[in-house]
Amino acid sequence: MAYSEPFRIKTVEKIYQSTEEERRKWIEESHFNMFYLRSDQVxxxxxxxxxTGAMSCEQWAELMLGDEAYAGSASYFKLEKAVKDVFGMPYFLPAHQGRGAENVLFATILQKGDMVVNNVHFDSTKAHIEYRNAIAKNCVIAESKMDDVYHPFKGNVDTEELERIxxxxxxxxxxxxxxxxxxxxxxxxxxxxxxxVYKIAHxxxxxxxxxxxxxAENAYFIKTRESEFSDHSIREILxxxxxxxxxxxxxxxKDALANTGGFLAFRSEELYEQAKVYESFFEGLHSYGGLSGRDMGAMSVGIYESLDFDFLRSRNRQLEFLAGKLEQNGIPFMKPVGGHAIFINAGKFLPKVPVLEFPGQTLAVELYIRSGVRGLEFGSLPSGRDPKTGLNRIADAEYLRLCVPRRTYTDNHLNVVAESLISLYKERDSIKTGLEIVYEAPIMRYPTVRLKRVEDKKINRI
Ligand SMILES: Cc1ncc(COP(=O)(O)O)c(C=O)c1O
Known part of the structure; x- marks a missing residue:
């Protein structure tokens, strides 16, 4: 059965059609770092x-209803209702974005030397933990490191390892x-x-x-891959x-379909009260947490819209469309394709480029030059350095992540991405050298790192 996107386009934004020559100049001026490119160069x-997703007309309408009172805004109560209703959490604190919520949480509970175990820490989570001289330990099943092995839930925590830890x-x-x-x-x-995990933890x-x-993407995969839940609605699964x-x-x-915002929520009133103290000096008063009323309103509508199965299915099919094209042409990527992104294995794509010349970043640069597509290296560049030894941490694999914004691009855009990757893959043997770092920040280096092309093969330092 064929399905179309369950929405139509009401407003459009022009994309400047740049030349390869312009893009070569711009990426060099941007120190070969995608974060320094201007969006009109992409x-x-x-x-x-x-x-980066497109908001619905209901979300835009909610912006007009935003209540900008300093305390007790109506928009805050709309968001509180959505959080309680969808996630069943009685206490919540808004935050300006996810990492703001993490900062409040870790300030509340973490001391030097403590450990946090996670399937895999997102970089801002890891940075918050390590910044407090605590330990961020990953504990995910082994299949997550095997691109070609199919497992329906590669994000699962390794529960035997968890118990050992x-x-x-x-x-x-x-x-x-x-x-x-x-x-x-x-x-x-x-x-x-x-x-x-819950049983062991308790x-x-x-x-x-x-x-x-x-x-919501996680709930979609549960509905489509975990047989016990195939007849449940997304809401029931949540x-x-x-x-x-x-x-x-x-x-x-992300899934809440807002352009900004985040929150933390608790079952424990005691923990909520403790976190509220840090909230007020890091994020703002507990009823706005660094957000305008209108943004809280857009979040509250977005949380409900994210529960739409038809939307989640069309989003998943768009990623599968891209994955299918790459698969047909033998391009290596993490399988099955994930909920929001495709991870191209750049180490396998560009086997001649050494790990510390960042194959993922090299592929990102070449893809950008070819067609103006901007992706993100997800490998040893964001892994940073070991805080004790100062040595580069080598990632398990060198990926180029291509994230698909929600309700923003058509299959035709993704077709251009696929065709560019396919043509690069055919020429992969000609790419033998990568990039070297000329400047890096001491923590979370990748957004501000400055790189240059490696001109000879002498550089291979750890
Ligand atoms: C899994 C995960 N956690 C936390 C964050 C941090 O959220 P934010 O970018 O809103 O600070 C991100 C952002 O990409 C994420 O993917």
Missing amino acids: AIDLLSDSG LKAKESVKLIFVTITCNNIGGQPVSIGNMRE KFNIPVCYDAARF QEMFRYCDLMVVSCK
């Missing part, structure tokens, strides 16, 4: 699905489950795994927190998913 922007370590403060798991390709977590008296930026956590942090720039 034709198809797959840098991030964060805050908890038995050996007394300082584990929190168990995170990132749904879907961004850093390994937007791979989902099953409800079976959530139940098991045996050791440790709270479970969901990093739930992509809650209710079941959120029974197995004690608190949550959310970036509403």
Whole structure:
């Protein structure tokens, strides 16, 4: 059966059609870092699905209803209602975006030397933990590292390893489950795994927190891949998913379909009261958390819109359309394709480029020059350096992440992406050298890093 997108386009934005010559100049001026490019230098922007989606006419209408009172705004209460209703969390604090919520949470509960275990930490989560001299430990099933092995829930926590860690370590403060798991390709977590994690965590008296930026995509995969839930609605699946956590942090720039915003929510009133103290000096008063009333309104509408199965199915099919084209041409990527992005294995795509010349970034640069498509390296560049040794951390794989913003691009745009990758793949043997770092920040280096092309093969330092 053929399905179309369950929406039509009402407003459009012009895309400047640049030349390859212009793009060569712009990327060099941008130090070969995608974050320094201006958006009008980009034709198809797959840098991030964060805050880049198209809002609905109902969300735009809600902006006009935004209540900008300093305290107790009506928009705050609309958001509170959505959070309680959809996630079943009685206490919540808005935040300007996901990492704002993380900052409040970790300030509340984390001390030096503590450990947080996660399937895979998102970089801002890891940075917040390491900034507090605590330890961010990943604990995901082995299949997540095998691109060609099919597993329906590659984001699952390795529960045997989790139990081993908890038995050996007394300082584990929190168990995170990132749904879907961004850093390994937007791979989902099953409800079976959530139940098991919760059981183990409670045996050791440790709270479970969901990093739930992509809650709806995760629920879609549960409905389509976990047979117990095939007849459940997305809303019912979410209710079941959120029974197995004690608190949550959310970036509403993803599945909540807002251009900005986030929140943290709790079952415990005590923890909420403690976090409220940090909220007021990091984010703002507990009833706005760094947000305007209109943004809270857009978030509250977006949370409900994200539950639409037809929308989630059409989004998933768009990613499968791109994945199918790459598969037909033998291009290596993480399988199955994730909820929000396709992760091209750049290490395999460009085998001649050494790891520390960043094959993912090199592929991102070549793709941009060819067709103006902007993607993001997801490999050793964001892995940064070991805080103790100062050495580069080598990622398990060198990926180029192509994120698909929600309700923004057509299949035809994605066809251009596929065709550009296919033509580059045919010429891959001619790409033998990559990039080297000329400047990097001490923490979270990738957004501001400056690179240059490696001219000879001498550079291979760790
Ligand atoms: C899984 C995950 N957690 C947290 C964040 C941080 O959210 P924000 O960008 O809104 O600060 C992101 C952002 O991409 C994410 O993907």
